[in-house]
Amino acid sequence: MLSITGFGGVNEIGGNKFVLEDGKSRIMLDFGLSFSTASKYLDEFLQPRKLNGLLDYQELELLPKIKGIYRTDYQKHTNSSEPEEQLEFDALFLSHAHADHASYIHFLRSDLPIYGSEATLAVLKSIEETGAKGNLDLYTFTNSFQMGKTKDGRPKRLDSRDPGIVVPRQIRPASFQKPTQIGDFQVHSIPVNHSLPGCAAFVIKSPDGDLAYTGDLRFHGYGGHLTEEFVKRARGVKILLMEGTRIDKKETKTEEQVKTEISQIIRDTKGLVLANWPSRDTDRLWSIYNAAKENDRLLAISTKQAHLLEQLLRSGADVPKLDDPNIRIFLTRRGWGLLGSECERSEIDRDYAYVKWEARFLDHKNTVTFKDIRGDCSKYVLRADLFDMTELIDVKPPEGSSYIRSVVEPFDDEMNVSEQKLDNWLDHFGLKKFQTHCSGHAPGPDLEKIVREIEPEIVIPIHTNHPQKFKDLGFNCKFLESTKTMTF
Ligand SMILES: [Zn+2]
Ligand SMILES: [Zn+2]
Structure with missing residues (x-):
């Protein structure tokens, strides 16, 4: 039975x-x-x-x-x-x-x-x-x-x-x-x-x-x-x-349509493009990666995403390689915040001492910091969610920059409160917000x-x-x- x-x-x-x-x-x-x-x-x-x-x-x-x-x-x-x-x-x-x-x-x-x-x-x-x-x-x-x-x-x-x-x-x-x-x-x-x-x-x-x-x-x-x-x-x-x-x-957008919309937004943006997407959704990663590539921009992902890609590559999954010429790994400042300064490398290592899995990426040839992006904003699509907004203080996005919100729209009070905070950050930096997403x-x-x-x-x-x-x-x-x- x-x-x-x-x-x-x-x-x-x-x-x-x-x-x-x-x-x-x-x-x-x-x-x-x-x-x-x-x-x-x-x-x-x-x-x-x-x-x-x-x-x-x-x-x-x-x-x-x-x-x-x-x-x-x-x-x-x-x-x-x-x-x-x-x-x-x-x-x-x-x-x-x-x-x-x-x-x-x-x-x-x-x-x-x-x-x-x-x-x-x-x-x-x-x-x-x-x-x-x-x-x-x-x-x-x-x-x-x-x-x-x-x-x-x-x-x-x-x-x-x-x-x-x-x-x-x-x-x-x-x-x-x-x-x-x-x-x-x-x-x-x-x-x-x-x-x-x-x-x-x-x-x-x-x-x-x-x-x-x-x-x-x-x-x-x-x-x-x-x-x-x-x-x-x-x-x-x-x-x-x-x-x-x-x-x-009744209906849905397709992933291909989301990619086309993202590509169009990137094309129309003169300054920096910031993008948020579900961090483990590799279909969306491909959409953003290809949209960035079509517009001659580099896609800067987070270290957590880099760690995930590393594991997925080992499992044989179809995802971009970490040394792909169109991928960059965005390193954020830790500890005393010495990354990007003229400090000795050993001092910067100390800043990363408590996040060992992340410290491994310090030596990766595809890494960028706020300094690289600040000097060349029109070359990048940078991954950023609400919790990354403080990075904008270092990156200083220029006029004509965009924020692509490629995640589900807020559907409860808690998400509405977070969204209002995000909007305040975007207003503060003069970023224009776009929404495009399709469901899983x-x-x-x-x-x-x-x-x-x-x-x-x-x-x-x-x-x-x-x-x-x-x-x-x-x-x-x-x-x-x-x-x-x-x-x-
Ligand atoms: Zn489920
Ligand atoms: Zn699920």
């Missing part, structure tokens, strides 16, 4: 956590953060306490009470007993590395096998390495709340520099070429196009019927043909777990086409606020209830 339980991603966009069970085999599809539940209780400065392990998260229903899956260092620290529900699983399959699908890996046991595409694993590694150690254990696992002894025998709290504290996770690449067998489940990982590299959908074969899980997808990016291929391979499955983020939307998700008509072509017996809408709309289209739908098991 095949059964499905949704612990997130049911009647909400994101937070996907689905357990599939057939006989003795159990797998989890995604283990993400629920933005809707988090934003109900939390704020930038109001976060669950690490000192309370899993308890704050479980109190707010951010983490489900499932036995046997969670990290024991947190449970021991808070003396919390295992929850009653017997739902431990054999492996986690990640569709992609967006936070709403992957970031709660942090709370999972270190020995739980985690499967993802090579590029998904590269993104996880980059997020972990460029963040604060132990705050997001996606790729490795930092044992917390561990006591040891100093050389002279006094008790000492151990940290990530102590041996044995950081251990590997059971990270396993899920090949796009051949399926992975977990008990009775045969999991076929199939690449799809979304706003992140390495995204996968799954076709899962089981003794009691086949199931397809879309993850997040679209046709209108540069890898739209991949999504088409997935639709073909999923044809005729019994159950389709179908994302419906934009089921209520297919609009309603494309979603309908996917379901019509797959022709499943049963559609289970997930990752949507409008599951009913699939039923309105005449599909045979079943609706999951959060944490309740549905059997087939």
